[in-house]
Amino acid sequence: MKKKIVVAITGASGSIYAQQLLQQLQHLQSQIADVGVVMSNNAKQVWEFELGNETYKDFPFKFYDKHDFMAPFASGSARYDTMVVIPCSMGTMGRIAGGISDDLITRAADVILKERRRLILVARDTPLNLIQIRNMQTVTEAGGVICPAVPSFYSLPKTVEEVAMTVVNRVIDLIGLEQDTYRWSEN
Numbered sequence: 001m002k003k004k005i006v007v008a009i010t011g012a013s014g015s016i017y018a019q020q021l022l023q024q025l026q027h028l029q030s031q032i033a034d035v036g037v038v039m040s041n042n043a044k045q046v047w048e049f050e051l052g053n054e055t056y057k058d059f060p061f062k063f064y065d066k067h068d069f070m071a072p073f074a075s076g077s078a079r080y081d082t083m084v085v086i087p088c089s090m091g092t093m094g095r096i097a098g099g100i101s102d103d104l105i106t107r108a109a110d111v112i113l114k115e116r117r118r119l120i121l122v123a124r125d126t127p128l129n130l131i132q133i134r135n136m137q138t139v140t141e142a143g144g145v146i147c148p149a150v151p152s153f154y155s156l157p158k159t160v161e162e163v164a165m166t167v168v169n170r171v172i173d174l175i176g177l178e179q180d181t182y183r184w185s186e187n
């Protein structure tokens, strides 16, 4: 079955992760039925600051307004399989953990959890306070996956892009898409 995927981008540091995930989803389109994208206001600002461009406008996916509750994935009946929040701010994670579905990102996350489908939060902040740790626990207990934006180095990445891809590759594995990537003990 081809996947229907929601990508939500928030205003945590790490816009490069969102950029790389959208690029990879383009390459993996044969396995995908639909990608819907929604960005917070802060996500656009942080992307422009960190990456120095507005290339999120160039991806061939449908982008939804943050307040568009008419978007398909605002309802469980549309049967989206997976939602990735990348990067996921502590604010958005807290709203998801609290069930405060006051915009499309938090509503879509609420829907994915209630439908018992896969929610992946690429949470980014450091250090963490107890409220954030408890929110991670709450989302995990509700069935979500906290996939911290913590890169690995055992593949010996050489560039910032390669470092960031170590996170994005794990996200793609969690979505359940087949990909050609570095795997410990296989390469």
Ligand SMILES: Cc1cc2nc3c(=O)[nH]c(=O)nc-3n(C[C@H](O)[C@H](O)[C@H](O)COP(=O)(O)O)c2cc1C
Pocket: 009, 010, 011, 012, 013, 040, 041, 042, 043, 046, 049, 088, 089, 090, 091, 092, 124, 125, 126
């Ligand atoms: C350059 C920049 C970097 C930020 N990095 C983080 C971060 O790593 N984690 C985080 O939780 N918030 C971070 N913030 C703050 C969030 O953008 C802010 O809390 C915002 O309200 C989140 O809203 P959103 O989740 O709707 O995007 C950052 C803000 C800026 C301007």
